[in-house]
Amino acid sequence: MRPRTPRLLHDSLLVSAHDHPGKTAIVSEDERVTYRELLVRAKRLARGLQDRGVQRGDRVAVFLENGVNTVVGIYGTLLAGGAFVVVNPQTKADKLAYMLADCDAAAIITDGRLARLVATVADELPHLHTIVQTGDGAEGEASAIVALEALLASPSEPVATPTIPLDLAALVYTSGTTGRPKGVMLSHQNMAFAQASLVEYLRLSADDRIVNVLPLAFDYGLYQALMAVHLSATLVLESSFSFPAKVIQRVRDEQVTVFPGVPTVFATLLSMHRERPLELPSVRTFTNTAAHLPDEYVPGLLQMAPGASIYRMYGLTECKRVCYLEPELALTKPSSVGKAIPGTEVFILDDAGERVPPGVTGTLHVRGPHVMMGYWNLPDETAHMLKPGPFPGERMLCTHDLFRADEEGFLYFVGRTDDIIKSRGEKVSPVEVENVLATIPGIKEAAVIGVADALLGQAIRAFVVLDPDVVMSERQFRRACLERLENYMVPRDVVFLDVLPKTESGKVRHKSLPRDDG
Numbered sequence: 001m002r003p004r005t006p007r008l009l010h011d012s013l014l015v016s017a018h019d020h021p022g023k024t025a026i027v028s029e030d031e032r033v034t035y036r037e038l039l040v041r042a043k044r045l046a047r048g049l050q051d052r053g054v055q056r057g058d059r060v061a062v063f064l065e066n067g068v069n070t071v072v073g074i075y076g077t078l079l080a081g082g083a084f085v086v087v088n089p090q091t092k093a094d095k096l097a098y099m100l101a102d103c104d105a106a107a108i109i110t111d112g113r114l115a116r117l118v119a120t121v122a123d124e125l126p127h128l129h130t131i132v133q134t135g136d137g138a139e140g141e142a143s144a145i146v147a148l149e150a151l152l153a154s155p156s157e158p159v160a161t162p163t164i165p166l167d168l169a170a171l172v173y174t175s176g177t178t179g180r181p182k183g184v185m186l187s188h189q190n191m192a193f194a195q196a197s198l199v200e201y202l203r204l205s206a207d208d209r210i211v212n213v214l215p216l217a218f219d220y221g222l223y224q225a226l227m228a229v230h231l232s233a234t235l236v237l238e239s240s241f242s243f244p245a246k247v248i249q250r251v252r253d254e255q256v257t258v259f260p261g262v263p264t265v266f267a268t269l270l271s272m273h274r275e276r277p278l279e280l281p282s283v284r285t286f287t288n289t290a291a292h293l294p295d296e297y298v299p300g301l302l303q304m305a306p307g308a309s310i311y312r313m314y315g316l317t318e319c320k321r322v323c324y325l326e327p328e329l330a331l332t333k334p335s336s337v338g339k340a341i342p343g344t345e346v347f348i349l350d351d352a353g354e355r356v357p358p359g360v361t362g363t364l365h366v367r368g369p370h371v372m373m374g375y376w377n378l379p380d381e382t383a384h385m386l387k388p389g390p391f392p393g394e395r396m397l398c399t400h401d402l403f404r405a406d407e408e409g410f411l412y413f414v415g416r417t418d419d420i421i422k423s424r425g426e427k428v429s430p431v432e433v434e435n436v437l438a439t440i441p442g443i444k445e446a447a448v449i450g451v452a453d454a455l456l457g458q459a460i461r462a463f464v465v466l467d468p469d470v471v472m473s474e475r476q477f478r479r480a481c482l483e484r485l486e487n488y489m490v491p492r493d494v495v496f497l498d499v500l501p502k503t504e505s506g507k508v509r510h511k512s513l514p515r516d517d518g
Contacts, residue, residue: 021034047080048154052107060085064110074086134148169191208258210228213261292312317372322341339411343369347364365396372397430450439484
């Protein structure tokens with residue numbers, strides 16, 4: 001049945017299956033499914049979960065590689081009245097056990113390979129009563145295990161649940177300052193609003209074909225699936241970007257129109273493009289987040305896809321997306337991340353909680369229906385991020401990121417409150433130095449941190465990954481820096497690496513970079 005007014009996150013699937021039942025919803029590496037087929041599978045999974053005790057509000061983990069079954073797991077959980085928790089398939093046993101125990105997961109959906117890892121931690125998880133497993137050997141090993149194929153073969157409809165927009169829809173785990181991941185609590189209202197705001201400013205439509213190479217456990221990857229379903233568009237779902245040549249061929253074959261990525265993805269594309277020109281004529285939109293997209297990347301991307309729009313964006317898992325820069329302004333506002341996404345408000349406050357004038361650095365705050373409910377079972381961390389808003393009882397998100405705005409209200413990222421390097425009495429933004437290093441020919445990626453220095457207070461250390469076959473000495477590096485940076489911003493030393501340490505979502509893990517000389 002088509003909902004009259006979509007309010008819940010899974011209402012988008014009901015609408016798309018009703019209005020476009022025969023349209024291709026997902027193209028994966030081994031199958032294609034229509035919206036009708038996607039809904040049927042999700043409903044059957046939902047009933048199977050309900051029959052095995054999953055109730056309204058229960059958390060269901062989806063521990064799978066990117067694929068159709070991952071999306072089925074997300075919507076099946078929602079239709080059952082539960083809240084989904086997508087777990088990156090690269091997650092190790094100790095972290096997996098922590099996350100499942102932290103959220104008291106009632107069920108997990110996995111495959112034969114990953115189920116072996118689940119089995120090693122299942123005894124530590126008293127709330128985990130159901131393991132839905134794909135592939136052979138799913139039945140009979142234990143009473144808790146059921147084959148996904150058996151559930152999808154049963155023509156049962158789920159029992160209707162009284163879910164409302166304020167109910168929990170998902171927990172998205174993100175890195176925590178303590179080293180333990182934090183579960184960001186997102187309601188149906190949070191996520192339904194966010195997906196609608198995103199497709200509005202990105203100017204997407206049902207005709208779009210969106211490729212996703214990012215983990216669905218990463219909210220940037222997750223929302224590619226949610227936006228596609230919301231629009232009745234087609235999602236071209238890749239397991240990863242490990243084999244870029246294969247992905248590029250899929251983009252061509254499937255006539256992909258939207259290519260989301262992070263700077264490391266685009267750096268790989270551009271490296272391939274320099275070796276042998278790439279042509280992606282169907283792509284009309286590139287989107288970038290997770291880290292600043294260097295200006296020098298833009299010409300190469302436009303050579304691959306002439307006329308394409310390039311969106312620079314900034315966001316946090318705690319509210320999905322904060323702001324975006326309209327592609328028409330890429331040349332006039334090249335360093336800006338734009339303005340607030342539709343339906344939301346952002347502003348910059350000083351330490352006293354007062355709004356700062358243009359050009360003055362302060363902490364960015366966010367208001368809107370997309371702001372998280374809080375962190376799961378972490379009241380102190382929640383209070384650190386959610387502050388009293390302008391109206392009694394309202395909570396707004398404090399990003400703890402430093403920004404400034406120009407006279408027209410466009411936002412510029414300065415750095416994290418704990419990232420700023422103080423050297424020679426000057427404040428240095430690592431992001432600013434990293435962006436300049438990215439302009440030096442031969443440098444593929446760079447990361448910058450502050451290290452203790454008795455004379456300077458802090459010195460700047462750069463970690464650099466060079467393009468293949470490029471050789472660069474420390475002296476050549478310093479000369480190039482002096483040509484592009486003020487003296488106090490030039491790194492004191494440089495460490496050449498084969499790869500930079502990264503999080504599962506592709507961000508550079510700055511805290512893993514060595515801060516001592518040992």
